[in-house]
Amino acid sequence: MAQHGGTGLGPDGRDGRASEAERLLRAVLAADAGNEDAWLRLGGLALSDGRCRMAARCFARVMLLAPHRAQAMHNLAEALRVAGRKRQAAIAYTRALRLRPDYPKALAAFGLMLKEGGSGRDARRLVARSLVADPAYSAGWRNLGALVQERNQPDVVARLLRRAALSAPDDAATLAAYGVALCEVKDTGLALAALRRAAALAPDATSVQGNLAFGLMHAGDTEGSLRATRRLRRLDPMAPEADAQESLTWMMKGDFERAAGFVKRALALAPGHAGTLVNAALAFHSLGGAQGSVRWNKRALRLDAASPVARFNLSLALLQKGDFARGWALYEARWAMWGSAFPRHAPAWDGSPLNGRSILLVAEQGHGDTLHFVRYAELLAAQGGRVVLLVQPLLKRLLRNTPGVTAVYGFGEEPPACDVCAPMLSVPRLVGTRLETIPANIPYLRAEEGDGRAWRDRLAGERRLKVGLVWAGEPRKDDVKANSVDRRRSLTLSALAPLAAIPGVAFYSLQIGEAGAQAGAPPPGMALTDWTGDIRDFADTAAFIEQLDLVVTVDTSVCHLAGGLGKPVWVLSRFDACWRWLGHREDSPWYPTMRLFHQDEPGAWDAPIARLTSQLKEYAAVRDSQP
Incomplete structure (x- = not known):
């Protein structure tokens, strides 16, 4: 324990000042056993030290001496709550509020205890009453924020905690x-400012150091996060949150072996912590252990059955194993985990026969997810549905040609009134997709004829094997997890230098975004043409791909585009592969024309690139030998 001031620790191991205060209070009570203020202070000291039974006895004595004191009854309730005697605590809180109905501390504390018992609505009502009684009561705003947090409304939580911080700027x-x-x-930016000020105010507070480490990780400063975690460990070598946070940070850095080591330490220190079990599931899943991930997530759910993170992560592990029956159902936990509302533009479709009804399919997540799951439009149309899409604007023109689609609208446009609606990635659950019933009627994407003619004319004179290249994904710098995944799946163009030595191949850049600038300086010997300046949207990219012989890409939206077009597509996949590739399979039931080249270990691209280079050399030689 850290020392405070110059008093050091007393012989009982407690702060010397607290020990001296208790000695004086006991002396006062020896002389005057009816001194209610001394009993109240002695109970407060005992409660702060975790001696709940002694605290409860002190506060009960105050109530005998002064039954009108709401403060003493509230303190008694707190001591009983901390001791785990929730039923008696509820009685004491109720009596405190009878004595003083507008008592902010009692209202807020009673509300939090009710929340722990599952009475969320009553809890929020009580905490809200504490703020009506005292709008500047900081703890009330904090408690209300904690209550709203379980409803996954992060914007509301941030506003409530802002009020708390304004009311207590030095807390x-x-x-x-x-x-x-x-x-x-x-x-x-604001988060780090608040966290750094908190750490300056309480440099010895382990919880604050843990929060700072979390904030630095979220800001992408993984080295700063590790430094903060190590400070936390120096303050308390037995703090499980230090190991849990360090595990998360190493996962963001892509070092899953280290992450697994630290999460094991955290579990040894706190084996019953649901959040740490979820972290363990993530670490072992990333190391290729889908079965282990299932086991850890199930343990987390036994401790916290309502955890949306554990349910969602379990869904990914099950889907990767091909257990679609359970996986799709649990995948619905994404709405609660992300704190976003189910996209309701019409009544939710329940999977019943459409029989002429109109259905609005709403895109979610990334462009690749939309390209992957828009295949279900044809299946729903075959069931008698009139399918309308609401998608990302860059996909609007391409998806007009999708079989089964009646109309396409972009985000920001008002879609027509439909009978029912469904998020696109919920459709597999609603139609009961299993591994053996994946709809793979390829191609289900097609470019517009006019666009295709323009690209065909450009490439008409090329007799070599025409290969499109994508070497990087799309970074999302405001999303630490997505950005971490993007770093792990992305390459530099120079990493594909071995392809340059293959004779009879002409390469074409399909790389959009910042990484596309690398096409201006290709590896020595690589014949690379860059026409991406003429690409306006995915319809243009599709028309370009249709004129190519093969696409080589990292795991990004272009692999779904090429697969949906029915083009041969070879995918370089990170070690912790996306669930949809079903582990480290080399083929995909989603895309019959796809081949997958996975990393053999995290971060190691040389081996899959070498395998791809060898097979591309054979592919080009066979084609060159054909008349």
Whole structure:
């Protein structure tokens, strides 16, 4: 335990000042056993030290001496709550509020205890009453934020904790909670300012250091996060949150072996912590252990059955194993985990026969997910549905040609009134897709004839094997997890230098975004043409791909585009492969024309690139030998 001031520790191991205060209070009570203030202070000291039974006895004595004192009854309730005697605590809170109905501390504390018992609505009502009684009551705003947090409304939580921080600008715990809430709404600048101020106010507070480490990780400063975690460990070598946070940070850095080591330490220190079990599942899943991930997530759910993160992560592990029956159902936990509302533009479709009804399919997540799952439009049309799409604007023109689609609208446009609607990635569950019933009627994507003619004319004179290249994904710098995945799946063009030595191949850049600039300086000997300046949207990219012989890409939207077009597509996949590739399979039931080249270990691209180079050399030689 750290020393405070110059008093050191007393012989009982407690702060010397607290020991001296208790000695004086006991002396006062020896002389005057009816001194209610002395009993109240002695109970407060005992409660702060975790001696709940002694605290309860002191506060009960106050109530005998002064039954009108709401403060003493509230303190008694707190002691009983901390001791785990929730039923008696509820009685004491109720009596405190009879004595003083507008008592903010009692209202807020009673509300939090009710929340722990599952009475969320009553809890929020009580905490809201504490703020009506005292709008400047910082703990009330914090408690209300904690209650709203379980409803996955991060914007609301951040606003509530801002009020708490304004009411208590020098309270480190409140500032730290506010900083974490700002991380969740991706306001990293303000978040770090709040967290650093909290750490300056309470440099010895382990929880604050843990929050700072979390905030630095969210801001992408993984080295800063590791430094903060190590400070936390120096303050308390037995703090499980230090190991849990360090595990998360190493996962963001892509070092899953280290992450697994630290999460094991965290579990040894706190084996019953659901969040740490979820972290363990993530680490072992990333190391290729889908079965282990299932086991850890199930353990987390036994501790916290409502955890949307555990349910969602379990769904990914099950889907990767091909257990679609259970996986699709659990995948619905994404709405609660992301704190976003189910996209309701019409009544939710329940999977019943459409029989002429119109259905609005709403895109979600990335462009690749939309390209992957838009295949279900044809299946729904075959069931008698009139299918309308609401998708990302860059996909609008391409998806007009999708079989079964009646109309396509872009985000920001008002779609027509439909009978029912469904998020696109919920459709597999609603139609009961299993591994053996994946709809793979390829191609289901096609370019417009006019666009295709223009690209065909450009490439008419090329007799070599025409190969499109994509070497990087799309970074999302405001999303630490997505950005971490993007770093792990992305390459530089120079990493594909071995392809340059293959004779009879002409390469074409399909790389959009910042990484596309690398096409201006290809590896020596690589014949690379860059016409991406003429690509406006995915319809243009599709028309270009249709004129190529093969696409080589990392795991990004272009692999779904090429697969949906029915073009041969070879995918370089990171070690912790996306669930849809079903582990490290080399083929995909989603795309019959796809081949997958996985890393053999995290971060190691040389081996899959070498395998791809060898097979491309054979592919080009066979084609060259054909008349």
